[in-house]
Structures are given as C-alpha cells and as structure tokens.
Amino acid sequence: MVQNTVTAEKRLKKLVEAGQEANRFNWAKEWKAQGKKVIGLVDTYIPEEIIYAAGALPWHIFGTWRQNVPLASVYRPPNTCRYCAHVLESFMSGQLDFLDGAVGSDWDDDRRVLWFQWTHLKMMSFRYQLHVPLKDSDLARIQFTANVTRLKKGLEKFCGVEITDQSLADAIGVYNKMRSLLTRVYEMRKRDVPPLTGAETLGLTTAAMVMPKDEYIKELEALLPYLETRKPVITSPHPRLLVSADRLDNPAYIALIEDAGALVAMDDMDTGSRYFWNEVPVNGDPIEALSRRYLSKLACPRMTFWDRQVSQVKEWVKEWKIDGIVNFTMSYSYPRFFGMPYFRDQMETAGIPFLTIQREYYLGSVGQLRTRVEAFAETLAEDF
C-alpha cells in the first residue's frame, strides 16, 4: 500500500505514462534483456494468456504517433487503415525490432493484410495469423477453440515449452486478477467526481497492455487504496461522456475532450473497457474457457452482433450516468463505419446524444476536433 501522496502520485504518473510512445518499449526491452521472448499482438481477441503461459511477454503493438509514415506508404496507400499504416511504419523503422514474434488476426481486412506484409518483408521469426469468427454461436465457438488450440501448438513449438493446463490456469488467474483490479478502477468512475480523468484511465489500461502483468498488478494493487481518496484536477465534472473507439491508445485524444469542458467517465474501447471486461471462468478446460471468453466478450463493431454492442453501451450510459457519446471513427477502418448508422439510430431512439468524429491514428486536426467537441459539450451543458 502506498502511504505518501507525493510517492503515490509519482507511482501513478509512471503507471499512467507506461503506454506512451516514449515509454512503452521499456518493459519489453527489460524483459528481453533477461533472455525471454516478447510476442506482439494486434488486437484484443487474441487470448494472450497462452503467450504468458509459454513464458513470453504478450505485448500489444501500437504504431508510431508521428504523423508521417513514409516507409509504410510504400505498401499501404493512404486510403488504408491508419492504425495498420502506423504499425507497419514502426516495424519498418526498426522501432519494433525487439519483437521475437507476433500474432496477427483478421479483426478486419487490413489487419489480415498487415500480417501478409510482415510475411513478405520477412519480419520476425514467428508470425501467426489467428482467425476470429465474426459471430458468436455454438459452431463458431467450437471453431475458435480449434483455432486457439493451433495457436497454442505454434507457440509451444516456437518457445520450446509445453503449455500445460496448469500453466494456463495460472495465467488465467493472473489475468483475472488484472481484470478485477481494473474493474474496481472503472467502478470508481461512476462517482460524480472520479479519482482519475478519462485520459489518466486510458493511460492505465494501455499500460496493462504493454507491461508484464505481474508487475502491473503489483503497481495497481498498491495504488488502489490511494485512488479511493484521490482528488484529481478535473476541468468540469459535466457533461459526462462515453467515448467509443478502436485502437485509440493516445490519451491526448481524451485529454482534448476533457480540456474542452467535459469529463470522459466511461469508454467503449478495445484499449479500455473492452480489453479487460469479463473474466475467464476458472473451471473446466482452459482453452475452451479462454475461447469462450474472448469470442463472447464485450462486442465491438467488428462482430456481426451489433445489437449486443448497443445494449452494452446503453447499459453503461445508465450506470455511469453518461450524458452523451463521442464516437471516433478512424480513417479507413471499416467495421465502425459500417455499423455506425445502426449505432447512431439506436442511440437516437434511446435519446442519447451522439457525436461522430473521424480521426487519424495520430493526433491530428486538433483545432477542428476541439471545436466540435466544445460545441457538443456546450449543447449538453445546456441541460445542467
């Protein structure tokens, strides 16, 4: 437990900033220096407990936050997913040379292509493409379990270890612990004045995606009692917003909203709630349990059961007393674009104010973004 406020703030700051571009590699490089492997991941549908159980560090791949991606542009025209372009740039510039391998997925067509580009460019000695069904049915779960089993075998071969049921159960235990701690943090966000800003919270969740889990758990657990009483600097506690986005890892986006006079009190992001929500059942076959959790976890626009995503967001709006939703679509990332009319219609029907803003992966067009968010916040503020 952290006793001193200054010390606690210092530790919190370090944790919140662990996912920043300048810091996110540190943990992985330290890990690597110990002679252990680091395996990258491109989305939150990949059961990373298996990588943990293989003794490697599961490390979520984010791209450079720089605006220009000249190396990646050779393979990725400007009209392709910007997250993938920035990730490829990081690979090609040597920023991710420390990765021993990576597990790709078919989250969308572009991420599938990203994997092919790694292959073509002969990047890393271990590359695995995991197929994640777009639906959640009995047959899809059976298939996904088979796919995850193949991934496990591939990792065993690459890491030269046997991934036993016990090691998987241990990994699940660690991850569930992380999930329960973050759930407690999110519960605190229900308060009228939460202990963390939205930007800080995003820093906290992205830290979990790049730090060794045991280390992360130790830090967060130590900080939780302090967070219970923390009084953060919040520009305005109203209106309370929920941000919905994919691969949004830069807290500056959230800070921009909060600087415009709103509070981001909840999120529907794969770098936020969707990363850790829902624990893995500890009974039964661990691979089946993992497959079930990952396929059935909180819906994102990528999945075809849009109704579940909408129901979940509506529930959050109620529980976290949300006044409006900011929906960030990322340029040329289609899943969110296609689901958007449905999402918007459903929110309108439910009387939930809804603002869609198209963004780049890097933080760009700041003035324009700020103006739109300010206008939205002002509209909502009229109700207070």
Next chain:
Amino acid sequence: MNFLEAEVAKYERRVKRIKENPDPTKLKANLLLYEMWLSHRKKMLKQFNEGVPFAYLSGGSVYNTLFRAMGFHTIHLPTTADRVGSGAAKYFDIARQRGYPDNTCDRIQVYLGLTMSGELPRPSFVFYYGGECLPLTYGGRWVAEEFKVPSYFLDYPEEDSGYEGFQHVLKQYRELISYCESEVPGVKFDEAKLGEYQRKTDMNHHLHQEIYELKKRVPCPISGKDALRMPSMELCDEPQFGEYYKLFRDEMREKAEKGIGALPEEKARVMWVVSAPFYADPFSFLESRGVAVPIYDAGVGGGERREYVPPDDEKKYGRRLSPLEYLASQTAEGAEGRTPGSKSERILKNCRELHLDGVIYFMLSGCMPEIGCGRIVAENLERELGIPTLLIDGYCLDSAKYNQTDFESKLDAFVSVLLARKGVPA
C-alpha cells in the same frame, strides 16, 4: 424507369445492336450472354411486379446454387451493383444519405443504395459470409437489419484448417438450411438439384480450362473486354448457360487456328487484375497501342485458383461426397486461396504460362484485401520474372471520380515501359 426496367431496356438495345451491326473484333458469344441476361431480367421484373420475395446474397456467386436448391429466387448483390452503369450516382446518394461510408468499395455502396431504393424485389432472407471482404459482410449484415428479415452469416474457416475446416463449413450449411426451412415459408432443400448445378459447373470448368489454354496463343484470339467477362451464377437456371462457354471456346479455337488476333499487331500482352472501371474502356486504349489483355484473373478462363476436385472424385475423402458436402469442401478449400502469397503465385503462374509482359493491377479504392497486396504482387513479379506491374488507382462504378486523360496517360506510360523492356518500337 427502375433498375430492372432499365436492365431490360439495356439488354434489348444490346441484342438489337449486335444483331444489326456485329463488331467482328468481339465474340459472337456476347449475343448469347446478353440474351440470357435479357431473359433473366424479364423474369425478375415480372416477379418484382408480382411481389415475389428473393434471397439476397452478399457475396459468393456459388451460393446462388445452394439457395435455388432450397427453392429461393436469388439476387447476388455485388454483381447486381456492377450492372448499374451510368446510373450509379443515384444509388451512391441513397447510401451516403443514410450515413454509409463514402470511402469504401463502391460496389457495396451501390448495392446498399440499390436495396434501399425499392427498385429490387424485397428480400425474404439475407445471406452474407466471411469469404471475401468485410464490406460485403457488413453490407449483408446491414441489409438484414434494414429489412428486418432472417439472415445467416457463414464463417469461413482458418486457412490450412483442412478436414476440420471442411466440417465447420458443412455444419454451418446444415444449420443454415434448417434455419431457412423453419423461417421462410415454402423453403425445402433439394440436394439433388444442387448436384445438378454442380454437374453443370463441372462441365463449365473443363471449358474454362480449354479457354485458358487458348489464351496462350499469340496473337491473342480475344479482346480485353471479352477477357473481362464472367457470367454470374445468377444465370445458372438459363437453359443456354453451358452453351455460352462452349460457344466462347469454339470461337476462340477457330480464331486461334486461323491465327486471327483481336489486334492487328500484338506488341505486348498483359494481365488485368482485381477489377476495372466498368464505365470506361481501357482495353481499347491498350489495344490501340498494340497491347493485348488475354486474361483477367476473375474472368472466363482466368486460370486455376487451386487444385480442382470434380464432384465425383472419390480420392480426396475416400468416398464420393454428397452435393452439400462437395460444396462445403470447395468452400473450405477456397479459404486456402485468399492470401496474397497464393494470389501472387497464381499471377506468376499465369504470367509464365501465357508469356505475359506485365500486369495491370487495378487498386480498387476501398478494397482492402486487394490494395494491400498490390505492392507485394508487384515486387514478386519483378523479382521472379523481371516484369513490371502498374498499380493504378480507380473505382468500378464511381465514374464521377474518373479522369479518362489521367487514367490513359498512366496506361500509356506503362505501355512505353513494356515496349522498351521488350525492345519493341512503340
């Protein structure tokens, strides 16, 4: 005039024009193709006026056969969109006003607009799948939502999942059939009918192979426009469906034997890949510069995508498969051919066998699986065969974004490169 009325008028016009003034450089089989479309569209128009519902298929032309074997009338949405021609703008507007992305594949935008326009027969069922691209998947998902009708999503298996992938698809087909039979009145699966379609397709397969072989001939016996043709499986119930390929093959063979080419002088030959601007004619421009286009990767005689297994084969699974099992095996094997690696290999094979001098890779805007592979294919072709690739951006249907001068100047520059590499005077 609605879409179907416009279609009928278009094909009547084309049939009349060919009958009165045939173009000797184009295949006579085109007349048969247009006659089949005319007959098909007339039937559809009648059904539309009578309020007959259809199954909407978002991708996978082969699913016309599965759904017709269940007793559905079918509309294959992407290829329907391909036919709107100069009328696309209206459908873009409808889709965009509804909030759909204007930067995705234009075929999907048009088909969304078309379904919302009320100009197509209403759906009783929507089928969509994960076999091609996500816009097709989400397009189907959205149409099902818009019309509030039962729908089914088919999950494609992981590449290299073998027998397990086959079983996964087969179980889904059984689930789909059972769902359709319980949800849509009058639906009953007739597996023997599916078998009949497969026998027809098998016969056509052999003709495709012969056509592919004939494409090796220099000069090329067909024009680029004819190489681009690919009759939709929507026409599979037309009595002359098989006849078309026979006629296509016979004409090519006759021209090849006589040494007649589509061009007066063939200086170079290229492959056209992905798609093309359907509102323009880049092939005539290429031909005017002495460049033949014998092959389009998805057209008639486009070459084998994977090892072909006929419906009566007993070797692969140790017994002859039922028609539904055969469809599942084809689907599972189809999942193997979706990687840029396999695409690249196929294009390399085509280039080698057809003695091609280059590739024109149409970077269809919004088609992520294809545009993401363009550079990879180009590098592989240069490395393995030393031949150049033109990566050219474009849209299939959005003619408002097309600039003929710009497009043709890029083709022109590429032709100059091709000829210079061959040492042939321009």
